[in-house]
Amino acid sequence: DSGVTQTPKHLITATGQRVTLRCSPRSGDLSVYWYQQSLDQGLQFLIQYYNGEERAKGNILERFSAQQFPDLHSELNLSSLELGDSALYFCASSNGLAEETQYFGPGTRLLVL
């Protein structure tokens, strides 16, 4: 158990809908990262937050957004969903120091029908 929790574990929805994925980092970690794992793109970095502020952005679509709250949990919002958004979404956390180990949650499996 990494100490990172993600909810829900599975999500099935329809095209055009909007969903919110939630992540709670390990106790004491200030940084949260979101990754997408899909069959065609592999594991890709989406976005990072550090202590409530956006720190780095990757290949995140404009339809996707995220935020980190004062209690340090984070939410990833996916809107106008398309079939191609079906993937496993991972959250990871670290203490935010340079090149520190990231600990991954169990992931949320999203299926868009």
Add this chain to the structure above:
Amino acid sequence: GNSVTQMEGPVTLSEEAFLTINCTYTATGYPSLFWYVQYPGEGLQLLLKATKADDKGSNKGFEATYRKETTSFHLEKGSVQVSDSAVYFCALSDVGTDKLIFGTGTRLQVFP
């Protein structure tokens, strides 16, 4: 840009065989290097890491050495078990942003 290249899978071995999974990287600066493992139906678990040249990371019988000359971080294990069957990901930590850049993953299947 920075990238990681892993050998294609699946790798199929008999129990107690020697394992090598090749990983090479391209990066500016001197990133930290990682091996993560993903067991069926689970998330990513850190297997081992190395933060500078010539460092050797090790865990659960797995080892990898950070080779700056060959820009490699190959994963090895002397004697694999059926329980090692999983997908293994090599990754580097992007200097400056700390995002992880992953290889495509290598599926390992160990048969008794």
